[in-house]
Structures are given as C-alpha cells and as structure tokens.
Amino acid sequence: MIDHALVERCREILRTRPSALLSDIDGTLSEIAPTPDAAFVAGEIRDSLERLVDEVDLLGFVTGRAANAAVAMVGVERAVYVGNHGLEEIRNEEWTPVPEAEAAMASMDAALQEIQAAIDRAGLREVTLVEHKGLSGSVHYRQAPDAAAARSHLMPMVIAAVDRHGLRLTEGRMVLEVRPQAKVSKGTATARLLRDHGIRGAIFLGDDVTDVDAFRALREARESGIAETLAIGVLGEETPQGVVDAMDVGVRGVAEVGALLAALTRP
Numbered sequence: 001m002i003d004h005a006l007v008e009r010c011r012e013i014l015r016t017r018p019s020a021l022l023s024d025i026d027g028t029l030s031e032i033a034p035t036p037d038a039a040f041v042a043g044e045i046r047d048s049l050e051r052l053v054d055e056v057d058l059l060g061f062v063t064g065r066a067a068n069a070a071v072a073m074v075g076v077e078r079a080v081y082v083g084n085h086g087l088e089e090i091r092n093e094e095w096t097p098v099p100e101a102e103a104a105m106a107s108m109d110a111a112l113q114e115i116q117a118a119i120d121r122a123g124l125r126e127v128t129l130v131e132h133k134g135l136s137g138s139v140h141y142r143q144a145p146d147a148a149a150a151r152s153h154l155m156p157m158v159i160a161a162v163d164r165h166g167l168r169l170t171e172g173r174m175v176l177e178v179r180p181q182a183k184v185s186k187g188t189a190t191a192r193l194l195r196d197h198g199i200r201g202a203i204f205l206g207d208d209v210t211d212v213d214a215f216r217a218l219r220e221a222r223e224s225g226i227a228e229t230l231a232i233g234v235l236g237e238e239t240p241q242g243v244v245d246a247m248d249v250g251v252r253g254v255a256e257v258g259a260l261l262a263a264l265t266r267p
C-alpha cells in the first residue's frame, strides 16, 4: 500500500507546470538482475509511464545505461532518455552526445579491451562482465561469489587502463564505471533538463549513489526557488547511505515505485 500523503505530494508537484517526472531505470523501474541484459521493466510500470507521458510536460529517464539501451528497455515514446550518466541524450530518435565524450570513444575502446584482457589473464572472466556502452564502460562483478575480493582484484586493473587512456573511474553498486573526463553526471544532466524545459515542478526517482547527484540538483532548484521538487529514494537491502541522506522521502523497492506510478495515473 502506497502512502496517501506521498501520492498527494507528487500530484501537487506535477501540477506545478511545466512539470517533470524523471527516473533512474535499474533498481528503480526494474529489479536488479544478475546481468544488465536480464533486467526488464514490468508491463504494469510501462503502462503507467505510457499514461504519465501525457500528464507531465517532461518524462525523462536518466540512467547509467547507454541511451539506446534505455530506449529499448523502457520503450515509451515522447520521453527523453539521458544515457551514460549524462554523456548522451536521445529525444525523438535524435542522438546528442557530449562532444568531449564522443571524442574519447577510441580511448574508451582501447581501455575496455585492456581491462577485458587483464580480467582474462587473472582468470576472472566467469564472474566479471565488461559492458561496452559506447561513450563509457561498466565492469560488473555482481556475479562474483566474494564481491569484496573481486572488487579489490579489479580495481588496480581498471585504474591502470583509466590512467593510461586519460579516462576516469566512478563506482556504483557492484560496478566500476569507466568514463571520459567530461564533467557530467546525473546531477548536471538533471539540472540541464530542468533549465532547458523551464521546469517548475520536478520529481526524481533513484536508488544508487549516482542518483544522489540528481537528488542534489533537485534540492538546489528548490532552495533557489526555481522549482518545487521531490527526490524519492528507492530503498532495499543494498541502499547506499548517501541515497538515504540525500533523498526527501523513500519508497520500498521497485514494487512501491510501481504502486506510486499507478496511483499517479488515476484521477
């Protein structure tokens, strides 16, 4: 059962036009799966989003996945898909990368190949997945029996490749992210969406450390009087403390996100 006061607060914000409903995907709209390919957005959530796209001025998905992978996974037309933690955007089938990130694509290819080779040499191929996302890469170790040990094995390999190719490293839940130097994040991407669309009411749903930047962007917009905002943390067993600290309110898992979105579609 979703909290009635939360639904009312969300409605109020979305009535403050132009309004935006922004969300992370993995762990927020889809359950975390053993591998990225195995994750999916449930039909009921997709149905709610299909209806909400007409109720808000901007429906956006802000994800660590590649933007085209996000389009394939969510599949709601007329929405904005910000991929690779803000390095690219797809809107109306048009792709816009951050130029600095596009320029680093050859370095990204080389670095990810080196990381894969180092993983193979260390005999970690079975428990590690190197995901090439075009403008960035992810080294997933969720399937390792001892995640902490896997992380400490992988870290020096990733750092070596990142340093050699002028890239940088960030971390998420059971994942090391290889990124270009471009100083973008879900936070800068969210701030830009609010600005570009003149948003006066905004909700962001997210579950991981990278979403904290978006939560902060919402808080800044609120504190400077630009918009009414609400940062909703999606909580579970693995919730990083930073999410709890930065969110305005929490919901329990993807199931409660589904219940909230369904409630918002009802008059």
Ligand SMILES: [Mg+2]
Residues within 6 Å of the ligand: 024, 025, 026, 027, 028, 206, 207, 208
């Ligand atoms: Mg997530």
